[in-house]
């Protein structure tokens with residue numbers, strides 16, 4: 518292929534990424550995702566770096582549901598939803614999502630990214646305001662940018678989980694018709710949980726609508742995995758919940774908005790990713806539905822996940838590591854410089870444990886980390902193997 522000026526510019530940038538140590542190399546799995554998986558070039562490794570929180574990505578019921586939907590509906594809709602691109606399995610999935618989230622209705626999207634992009638840009642207008650937590654996921658950040666560009670609504674960012682700052686920004690916006698506050702339920706780089714009661718109270722005090730992204734909370738938080746609202750005993754109180762089907766709920770792909778009937782209907786009418794893009798493939802819709810059914814039938818998976826996370830966190834502390842305090846299955850271990858995090862993840866992989874290292878600019882300078890993610894499917898044997906690898910690598914790199 519003939520290279521053009523763009524190719525040359527990108528090649529130079531890519532070379533610089535490599536020189537700066539921020540070039541990402543893709544690791545290829547050659548087996549289903551699970552607590553262990555076969556990684557090309559590394560063999561059988563313990564996976565401590567996936568969002569397969571409930572271990573459903575290769576669950577027989579979930580896989581079988583996908584097969585059955587392929588046989589019943591074929592590969593896909595070949596159309597966007599409002600023309601002739603909606604299967605009955607989409608309605609069944611959306612009913613189950615609303616039941617799980619504790620909302621009146623839900624609407625599925627091709628991804629949580631799409632859902633987060635759709636909500637502010639569709640529901641807001643020029644007289645409105647959206648405020649976003651400083652550490653929100655990139656999809657929310659881009660969703661807010663898009664809303665500003667499309668609707669000319671006002672936008673703002675409040676300091677991470679700082680309710681005084683949120684209050685001050687809402688107080689200064691009394692002239693706004695709708696005020697939408699968006700926060701992650703669980704912050705994915707920290708593993709921390711939003712103060713939902715406090716945030717909701719501030720929203721109520723100032724007449725604001727609260728939207729939470731539960732991508733790392735669905736299937737994870739609350740006694741039965743219904744998410745951040747269940748964790749705080751507040752099911753049915755959050756105005757709008759977005760989340761993913763690509764993590765705990767089967768892990769294939771897809772996302773959703775769960776909210777009032779009006780919000781979901783309005784999004785069906787006007788959200789551009791709904792109007793101009795195909796819906797979830799029926800295989801994925803069916804596997805996601807089966808995942809919700811497995812979760813509802815086996816809530817003990819959530820308790821197992823919590824137990825596993827506690828066991829691993831305590832094991833790391835006993836070894837002398839200082840994981841960030843928390844109660845979610847996201848366990849970041851701060852190692853300082855980016856090079857330390859990258860080196861640690863390389864050595865862990867050599868020892869048979871896959872954990873990703875994150876450095877600046879994904880996390881603040883000096884706070885580079887390896888981020889462990891625990892699954893309900895990890896056995897004590899898997900976790901002990903991983904703790905042994907951490908011990909060896911920690912000693913090699915003088916981290917403990």
Ligand SMILES: Cc1ncc(COP(=O)(O)O)c(C=O)c1O
Nearest residue numbers: 628629630654732761763771772
């Ligand atoms: C908090 C959060 N929101 C949204 C997403 C996007 O999810 P999806 O893969 O369904 O687009 C992610 C994925 O990393 C996430 O962590």
